[in-house]
């Protein structure tokens with residue numbers, strides 16, 4: 001073998017070895033990065049899900065604590081006959097600014113029914129005057145896309161109240177939510 005051929009062969013081997021080393025190192029790095037990314041994603045996802053729950057609790061807690069302060073609430077009605085959220089809280093007698101938004105296309109209303117009333121009784125009541133006595137608060141039916149904001153004092157009696165849409169058939173179909181006063 002001629003000296004220059006040996007040199008090229010050695011060089012070739014060295015380059016090949018270097019390439020193998022480089023690719024090994026590259027693979028390891030990629031693996032570590034992928035593992036780190038995975039663990040980061042998991043911890044981020046974990047912290048997200050743990051922070052989102054306390055956030056919701058915090059809102060409820062802070063509003064429940066601020067019994068002397070006013071509270072702003074927003075409730076949305078949808079055409080699948082649901083209120084979102086389907087459970088709200090108020091402190092007894094607290095000033096509440098309630099924004100009711102109809103995100104659907106048909107009419108929806110929002111009524112808060114007294115704790116000592118049966119929902120079925122209120123819905124079956126044909127005498128409007130008598131029925132109004134059962135209602136603690138009502139935002140009359142809004143057209144689809146409409147929004148109304150009203151301020152009122154929360155019930156002074158702690159307990160569970162029913163929020164219902166009084167558009168015919170809606171509450172019966174499940175368009176109810178819960179108001180907890182405590």
Ligand SMILES: [Cu+2]
Nearest residue numbers: 108165167170
């Ligand atoms: Cu409705």
